[in-house]
Amino acid sequence: MNWSPTMPTAPLHPREDERLASLRSYHVLDAAPDAALDALTMAAAGALRAPTALITLVDEDRQWFASASGLEVITKRATRQAPREVSFCAWTVTGEEPLVVTDLCADARFADNALVTGPEHVRAYAGAPIIGRDGLPLGALCVLDRQTRNFEEVGVRTLNALATSVAELLELRRLDAAAGLHARQVLTESHQLRSGIDAEQLVVHYQPVVNLPTGRWEGLEALVRWKHPQRGLLAPAAFLPVAEASGLVVPLGRQVLTLACTQVALWRDAFPGVVGGAATAACATAGAEGLHVAVNLSGRQLSEPDVVDIVADALIVSGLPASALTLELTETSLAGTGAQVDTALATIRAMGVRLALDDFGTGYASHAYLQRFQPDVVKIDRCFVTALGRSSRDDLLASSLIDLGLRLGCEVIAEGVETLEQAEALSHLGVCTAQGFLFSPPRSGADIAAVIAENTWCRESMIR
Known part of the structure; x- marks a missing residue:
């Protein structure tokens, strides 16, 4: 030419x-x-x-x-x-x-x-x-x-x-x-995921949230898995990017919320006050009736016009008290949201549901979100926990985040605790609640039920 x-x-x-x-x-x-x-x-x-x-x-x-x-x-x-x-x-x-x-x-x-x-x-x-x-x-x-x-x-x-x-x-x-996806991959895998949701192949695993002074499980974080008929049990990283890209994160999230609320409500009713076993005196009279559950909410779910109804329906269907549910929001999920989301979160909080700011400290606007949403809980990201003891600068950064959360009246939960030294350092900084592989990896519902039934979920604290 x-x-x-x-x-x-x-x-x-x-x-x-x-x-x-x-x-x-x-x-x-x-x-x-x-x-x-x-x-x-x-x-x-x-x-x-x-x-x-x-x-x-x-x-x-x-x-x-x-x-x-x-x-x-x-x-x-x-x-x-x-x-x-x-x-x-x-x-x-x-x-x-x-x-x-x-x-x-x-x-x-x-x-x-x-x-x-x-x-x-x-x-x-x-x-x-x-x-x-x-x-x-x-x-x-x-x-x-x-x-x-x-x-x-x-x-x-x-x-x-x-x-x-x-x-x-x-x-x-x-x-x-x-998200590392090809258009054809999204189309094929979203169809499979849609079928998996419809066939109720999603399962929920739970990671305990532990009270450091007593060693008692205070709650559980719900973590979704996909029981794929050909590929076996899949971790979230294997399918959540497709769920986000295709919009299937909305029905997926609704199903996980209902499953988690229903399961924890059943445990609260089934184990009202277990006595005996290896439990300490402080835990012996306290069963699972005080157990609460934390469920992640994505930005796509937050933006849905019926998000309030979805949360309310999950509580009604499960019978779980609103005070036993915590919704975890990341700074990424909150980014770009407007007045509609603010109103929805205010309504959800008025129901008695607690709001948590997840991965606290990793975003560019942590303080702005603290001011805007006034969360009940802040979760210190694992990167700050891992860095404890590495340098005085790292320790100062972690302690500043923890102190800020405590001064604002938030419960502070540390994520990704893997060593006793990390748990002790966090305790000395004023953190009373933590989760991580030191205490327990995420477990299936059957495993969690067995631990509660045996009353081995409430033991003396490892912190001295």
């Missing part, structure tokens, strides 16, 4: 450097064909009754055909790209609005374009910009025709709506890639 130096080229976008950085953050240039994008180009061609439709992403010196339908000279080109200088869509990108040219030969910008004068013989063009997540155009969804023609207004509006769908799909692909 030849390009004449006298042929006008589209001006660069006013924020071209930012636009290119945004485009490249999607990691879709030079990507393999995508069936979902192809469906959108075919929809555009059908809606405007055009023989050719393209999704073009305008790079620094080329346009990349992310999808193409029709116009064999372009769609069969092995490189799936063309020089930016001949790109009609580069003009659409610069203008940031739909561009319609009914007769390319009559427009000085395109009359000498190789796609017009060459064997493609393109005569009419309509394109709508694909606007990325930061408001900058990535490229365009366009249709081409070998005949001069007027494009109906309703058709152009449809093209613009389809361009928005392209942007939304690219954003999903970007999120999938950030």
Whole structure:
């Protein structure tokens, strides 16, 4: 394809450097064909009754055909790209609005374009910009025709709506890639996960939360596992990224919340006051009736309009008192949330449910979230626990976080405690509650029930 130096080229976008950085953050240039994008180009061609439709992403010196339908000279080109200088869509990108040219030969910008004068013989063009997540155009969804023609207004509006769908799909692909997932992997595994949820293959394991002064289990953190029929018991890292990317984290989270509340309510009723065994006097008269459970809530779940009803339903179905439930929120899940989430959390707290800020200290806005949500519990992240004793700086950082939580009236729980030295150091810093492999790994519900029944879950503290 030849390009004449006298042929006008589209001006660069006013924020071209930012636009290119945004485009490249999607990691879709030079990507393999995508069936979902192809469906959108075919929809555009059908809606405007055009023989050719393209999704073009305008790079620094080329346009990349992310999808193409029709116009064999372009769609069969092995490189799936063309020089930016001949790109009609580069003009659409610069203008940031739909561009319609009914007769390319009559427009000085395109009359000498190789796609017009060459064997493609393109005569009419309509394109709508694909606007990325930061408001900058990535490229365009366009249709081409070998005949001069007027494009109906309703058709152009449809093209613009389809361009928005392209942007939304690219954003999903970007999120999938950030989670280490391929689009096809998300589709296949999300279908399997949906089947697993429907077949009740999700199971809950529990990690005890221990009172350091007494050694008694105060509560349990619920941790989901997938009992996969072919791959066995899967840890969350194996399927939660797919759940987040596909939106299945909402029904998954609802099921886990109900399962955990129901199980702990059953234990509270079944073991009201076990006496004997190896329990200390302080624990001998206290059974599982005071046991509480902590369940993680994702940002996607928080943003659901019926999140309050979901929590209320879980408590009603299980019979668990609201005071026995703690919802754990991470700074990541709270990021970007607005007034709707604030109102929902206030309503949930008014029900008597406790709120915990998980992974405390690891985010960029820990203090802001303390002020905004006023959690009942802060959980010191394991990275600060692991660093205890490593240097005076590390000890000061951990003690500052603990002191801040205590001064604000929060219960402070330390996560990831693996050694007796860590437990003793935390105790000396004022921490009364902790969890980690020193006390117990996450266990199945049957294992937890056996420990409670044998009354070996309440023993003398290891802390001196």
